[in-house]
Amino acid sequence: MWICYAFMVYGLLPAFAIFHPHQEAFLYWSNWVQLWSLPLILVGTNILGREAEKRSKLDHEKLAKSYDEQQQTYNQILTLLKKQEEMMCDMLNQDGELKAQDMVLAEQTEMLKVVTSSAA
Secondary structure, three states: OHHHHHHHHHHHHHHOHHHHHHHHHHHHHHHHHHHHHHHHHHHHHHHHHHHHHHHHHHHHHHHHHHHHHHHHHHHHHHHHHHHHHHHHHHHHHHHHHHHHHHHHHHHHHHHHHHHHHHHO
């Protein structure tokens, strides 16, 4: 970061009247600094790009793994819900059968009452 401040001060020096006679020298050296620092900036950008790419790959792998786990959990929940639905349907069928048996028992009880009351 200190180099940025140094270059900023260096870039502002020609603005002062004292340095007007040396303006060409400042221009030469500022061009030289730019040409010298350009490859460093490019190399730094490439290195940072590689690191970002590695992080991106790692994030992608983690997200893919998380997605697979969520998909498995979702499938397990669906399986459990289907089993629960089957159990509920079976219970409803049993309830219907029990109601039918209750009706038959009620009819038989009435018939027994009629038979026992007529025999008495």
